[in-house]
Amino acid sequence: MRTQQILVAVAGAVGLMILILLIVAFSRGDGDGAPRARAMEGFVSAVDKAQAATVMLSVSGGGEPMPMGSGFVVTTDGLIVTAAHVTGGLSVVNAVFVDGSVARAELVGVDQTVDVAVFRTTPGKPTQALSFADSNQVRAGQPVVLMGAPFGLTGTATSGIVSAVNRQIGRQAPDSSGGDRFAGGALRGPVVAYIQTDAALTAGGSGGPLLNSAGEVIGVASSRESRGDPGAGLSFAIPSNVVKAVVERFKAAPAPAT
DSSP, rough: HHHHHHHHHHHHHHHHHHHHHHHHHHHHHHHHHHHHHHHHHHHHHHHHHHHHHHEEEEEETTEEEEEEEEEOOTTTEEEEEHHHHTTTOOOOEEEETTSSSSSEEEEEEEETTTOOOOOOOOSSSSSOOBBBBOOOOOOTTTTTEEEEEEGGGEEEEEEEEEEEEEEEEOOOOTTTSSTTTTTSSTTOOOOOEEEEEOOOOOOOOOTTTEEEETSSSEEEEEEEEEEOOOOOOOOEEEEEEHEEEEEEHHSSOOOOOO
């Protein structure tokens, strides 16, 4: 009888230990999942905010808008940033918002040496604006979202990671022929150090903001290297610290009369 009682007690103790282990395992699983859930929620919020602040830049042609590229609002009174090559030196373009509204945007200033242009528009109402993050804090491996209007589809988001920082032009490893791999390719240009990402950059997406998980701008989409496969390959963004310096120079300047 006593032996039976001992066996029952041992079985109960073992069962209790198993229950405790299961509870610990499940609690650890929840702990691992919670940060992922919070990160996902953060990106959803970032994209939602960025959609309202991202525009398609276009010109009128035969009654139909001709998409040129993307840009984004950086002040609530309508200051817009894009890559300078997107608008090709034009002083007036149209800014098409995700809700379909269109506003005239006039060139405030351009810095061709870093491929950044600043426009001012008066949309008739306060606009959602994006803020800049410190691009010196960007690290390879961090998740990012690239916003833009590829193929004229405003408010489009693509995701990826930062695959490299401080990517230097003209300092890439040579290819098998002994030449620069990017000679004659997308990396020709004035910016000497890019943020490299695998987030897809397709036609019309240049000039859009590259965002961190907090929805802050860490770069401006400028070019891609796809080896002839549109939408694939690597994208390169002008670091936000470079862009912000240009914006600060032109922020107080009124739009020129036309």
